[in-house]
Amino acid sequence: MLLDAAIELGAERPLAAIPVDDIVREAGVAKGTFYVHFADRSAFMVELHTRFELEMRRAVAAAVEGLSPGRDRLLTGARASLDACAAQSATKSLLLEARADPSIANAIARRNEAFAQDSTDDFAVLGVADPDVAARLFVAMVAEAALVEIELGRTDERVRSALGSFVTNTE
Amino acid sequence: MLLDAAIELGAERPLAAIPVDDIVREAGVAKGTFYVHFADRSAFMVELHTRFELEMRRAVAAAVEGLSPGRDRLLTGARASLDACAAQSATKSLLLEARADPSIANAIARRNEAFAQDSTDDFAVLGVADPDVAARLFVAMVAEAALVEIELGRTDERVRSALGSFVTNTE
């Protein structure tokens, strides 16, 4: 499948630097096939990021299912994110490129608002002054944590508890 | 000047998407002139990011001059970073693209280690378990804060104090 092929190649180099030629070769189909399934390269890239984003959401939602807002839910969600990132070979490219390309950034960012609401609720319960801003900063920190783990080549408890050290336990 | 011209254009669209043609037109020089000063486009981009990075370092160093490691120095440095980012029209592009392009990322990342030592010292004083990891996560958070301010179109005290809310005062 074309999307899977791109993810495969995206483990080695930036997704943005992978030509359609390479993607179809990896997928074992002809070049024209690419355009049977996608309007253009840009639509393909958006689809790639959309899949990743939905996967992350699903993983987090499943992990925090039933937990009430607060520190524990926040950090449980963060750990689930890191697990999902670790399971995805092109995570680094996906995280670093998602916002650099405006067409992708627009397509994704718009949908993320509802998702971000969860962490905002967590910070609200923690009594933070501006929970929406705090949530956004925290998400950036989790993404960075994912990149650290990728560089280490494994999940790392030190990284994960470092995340926790930024969130004071007030409960 | 070519670097300034690129920064100018980088306020509107990703630096990576700006052709050499546009840069020289903005600078008011011929295309060949570009290659009189830079070996190739990649060297130019690295230089662009290097300038930004040095500017940030200088701003932070000046701001924390004389302060001893700890929460206050950490947050003072963060605020100085945000001020420097706000003063730079292409900050968004610079922050988002620096790590997506491997050739730039390599050139920059190597030099940043010494710089990161300062924040690591701050976290060490704060008694955090893994100060180096915490420092790295914090830097990511500051970068995100800069992006928030760019979207707002102005500096914002709420964003800045949100950064502080992640760092418990233990002094």
Added chain:
DNA sequence: TGTACATCAGTGAACGCGCGTTCACTGATGTAC
């Protein structure tokens, strides 16, 4: 069961264009005598 036709994912050669890079040339400035 067999024949004719429609549909459509898939094909891959060819196209074209954007863009980075080159290079022979210019003209201003500096140096030698």
Added chain:
DNA sequence: TGTACATCAGTGAACGCGCGTTCACTGATGTAC
């Protein structure tokens, strides 16, 4: 002071190639009768 020559930043037309996109064609599958 004037002439010849060297240097070198700057020029811009031309090149070439990588890469996204197109399109006429194929062949397998489904449907009608």
